[in-house]
């Protein structure tokens with residue numbers, strides 16, 4: 001399948017769904033790694049088109065969700081300092097720290113800016129030599145090339161007033177952590193298409209071998225996802241395990257080499273804490289020694305931060321696929337997108353928000369109550 | 381944050397960094413083209429946070445753009461700073477760590493997470 005006219009074709013969707021129904025003889029649990037895929041699965045009712053025994057487990061792939069609370073608190077503390085211009089992508093504005101968010105910091109007089117690209121933050125640093133410009137560098141491998149370039153440029157231009165608060169996380173170590181966690185239920189993965197557009201998928205064959213699990217590189221359109229599920233189920237039924245690329249129109253085996261080259265120059269692999277999950281060894285990037293001078297954590301020695309997670313929130317279990325959002329006792333009660341307790345509810349790509357917004361596990365009566373708050377209710 | 385949006389390269393400036401003007405269904409942005417040296421004016425490329433990541437063919441690009449537009453994803457990814465702040469202001473959220481805040485979902489009875497199977 002090459003073109004989206006086919007990808008959106010309802011008949012083709014039905015045909016793939018039928019094929020999945022035909023090949024599936026047993027229940028299987030498949031994890032889609034990326035939050036964008038979770039959103040698409042729930043929004044398009046893909047989880048309701050596939051056989052009841054095939055369960056989609058939602059992975060940790062939402063950068064907003066996995067950024068640790070302590071780092072959000074550091075961001076808030078830095079952004080509150082006089083003389084600082086704090087730059088971020090828009091999705092981080094409303095992520096709750098322990099006692100406030102970036103939007104509130106701005107309301108209290110902090111100079112918080114939303115940038116489209118990290119290069120805009122470098123520009124701001126050039127134009128404001130009397131200010132310290134700090135960029136909140138969150139994200140998976142998809143965002144990292146942009147952040148790497150911003151640091152590289154800042155160094156080339158000799159900027160002394162630019163730094164990055166780095167919180168980069170990596171997909172393959174997360175897959176390994178999920179596979180080796182006790183009680184793991186995942187039997188196959190849909191790998192995140194846009195991460196692979198940067199990194200390729202050369203990192204995955206050793207993982208399929210080691211854990212004997214199929215991994216299918218998958219896109220974001222409804223038919224992409226159905227096709228990814230179909231390929232995973234066929235492998236599972238046959239007892240096979242290998243990497244398949246179902247997103248050939250964007251992803252190659254090698255990935256984007258110029259991007260990988262700069263990434264390996266600017267960053268080095270480091271242990272990273274994932275919100276709700278904890279530290280996963282070698283699961284992130286930090287600035288490498290030649291670029292360490294641009295590390296905001298070193299430039300601003302922030303102390304006295306008191307970080308406190310909501311005791312009610314089960315984000316970690318959701319991110320590991322151990323529970324579904326609606327199994328969290330706070331879901332839809334204490335915790336809603338208007339009053340999120342955890343990051344998986346605050347980000348529109350988070351699993352809890354996707355379940356809430358598309359009315360999963362609510363009865364028709366409840367949906368009527370929820371009224372306009374639940375727009376775009378499940379197509380199913 | 382994980383979507384990469386296709387756009388058409390309208391102009392390229394070779395310099396310190398290879399930059400381009402890229403048109404996303406009407407909205408034009410400055411995009412870094414350093415990672416896609418093969419891309420020329422008139423080509424389509426997928427762009428993430430201001431960086432082109434790979435070249436794609438025109439038909440796929442136009443269809444993806446149309447789909448993203450329908451999903452409202454373009455608006456979100458390409459919003460201006462003012463629009464992002466306005467949206468954040470309209471979506472008041474608080475951490476409410478003790479759960480004592482007003483509960484918008486209070487009257488929602490949550491069903492057991494059973495599947496509503498058979499819905500097609």
Ligand code: SF4
Nearest residue numbers: 314315328335342352
């Ligand atoms: S529903 Fe809210 S409290 Fe429960 S896991 Fe999700 S974000 Fe945390």
